[in-house]
């Protein structure tokens with residue numbers, strides 16, 4: 001069921017909308033950076049599944065653009081191999097025989113150069129043709145590519161085409177607050193906001209969408225969802241394994257830019273935002289922006305107190321970050337970050353939200369843990385609610401129960417697994433692409449959401465720039481990461497004003 005069906009659901013019309021039942025779309029998808037990891041491993045397989053599911057019409061075409069020397073046949077072979085490699089074990093599939101690859105072509109060129117867009121214009125000569133331009137190239141080229149597309153009249157406010165033309169922009173959206181603002185300005189000078197789809201694929205995950213259902217369709221939790229009953233909330237996305245061969249990208253990025261500003265902030269929004277007036281895309285995005293604006297950003301003195309950062313050293317899980325390929329000698333890029341946010345509103349005043357992410361850790365997991373306040377009048381333990389997104393999709397409520405045959409209490413877990421129907425619902429990119437092609441904007445980031453999220457991360461980035469090595473904790477690869485005790489200090493529940501900021 002899609003989020004945009006929720007209004008229908010409230011009106012009593014339960015509308016199931018899975019990959020197989022969406023409306024069929026005729027469009028050309030232009031994949032800029034079409035030979036890269038994201039394009040081949042995520043986007044192409046997702047498009048193929050949409051094709052198999054009958055969601056793409058007979059006029060569907062996929063055009064890959066990159067600098068690598070390839071012809072149409074070579075590009076088809078590349079995608080064929082990538083799609084087959086993406087299939088879960090035992091799942092049949094043959095993109096060559098089902099007609100998908102016949103619709104694939106390749107355009108060689110630099111996305112910053114006008115020349116390939118002239119060739120693209122010949123391919124898209126029919127103004128009634130719908131087209132999605134998907135920026136999957138390196139992020140330093142997003143602005144150039146968006147400009148060239150608009151200058152060639154292929155999309156944007158001046159293109160005047162009868163068919164729709166949309167621009168999907170991958171993460172990271174900028175590298176800090178000024179660059180995100182500059183990119184937004186560049187895009188707004190050329191495109192309508194409604195035609196810009198800023199991608200955060202976490203929003204396409206079924207378990208992430210379920211957070212809203214959990215909060216707003218279970219009346220028993222809403223009365224508890226505030227500072228009176230909740231002591232703190234932890235939001236965590238951890239990975240095993242180091243950065244592998246992604247050192248060139250990662251060393252300029254780090255954990256805060258790669259995960260905290262986007263994926264973790266989105267989870268924070270879904271957990272903490274006020275109920276939107278309705279579940280239209282604009283109402284949900286308004287609620288998220290209002291929440292982000294209620295978070296006081298850390299001042300220069302608070303930045304080091306409100307975050308912990310680390311870098312993995314050699315350990316059981318592999319070599320040190322500094323020994324990975326294409327990492328600068330002596331790099332101080334963080335591979336782990338944890339930040340504490342507070343929200344200055346009635347619901348959450350004084351409740352710390354701890355957002356944590358890192359690489360080369362003991363566990364690969366993504367979850368939200370809501371810690372309820374303890375009842376001091378009894379010997380009970382505090383209740384806890386776990387919303388697990390990865391590796392499994394579960395809701396676990398920890399309660400106190402009587403020990404069997406005894407007269408003391410023990411902790412028990414009430415476990416609710418989300419339907420275990422692997423492969424039966426769309427994966428994150430399938431959902432994202434399906435929505436991009438059908439024109440639903442709920443799962444995409446609005447310009448002000450991106451900027452507000454950067455506003456909260458910016459003080460940490462500035463502090464680290466001024467003090468490159470300060471507080472960078474080394475942790476062994478395969479371990480639990482740095483000690484987060486500082487974020488749980490007794491004044492952790494105080495808001496910024498109370499701390500005299």
Ligand SMILES: NC(=O)c1ccc[n+]([C@@H]2O[C@H](COP(=O)([O-])OP(=O)(O)OC[C@H]3O[C@@H](n4cnc5c(N)ncnc54)[C@H](OP(=O)(O)O)[C@@H]3O)[C@@H](O)[C@H]2O)c1
Pocket residue numbers: 032033034035036037038039042065066067068109110111112135136137138139141170171172201
């Ligand atoms: N990989 C993932 O799982 C993932 C997940 C989420 C988001 N993302 C985001 O997706 C984007 C791409 O990431 P990636 O991992 O796919 O990177 P990648 O493997 O390095 O791929 C980059 C692609 O862009 C092309 N390219 C680079 N510069 C170009 C230029 N000037 N003109 C034309 N093509 C150019 C490259 O091909 P040529 O060198 O042949 O030109 C390649 O096809 C990044 O913004 C990343 O943050 C990736």
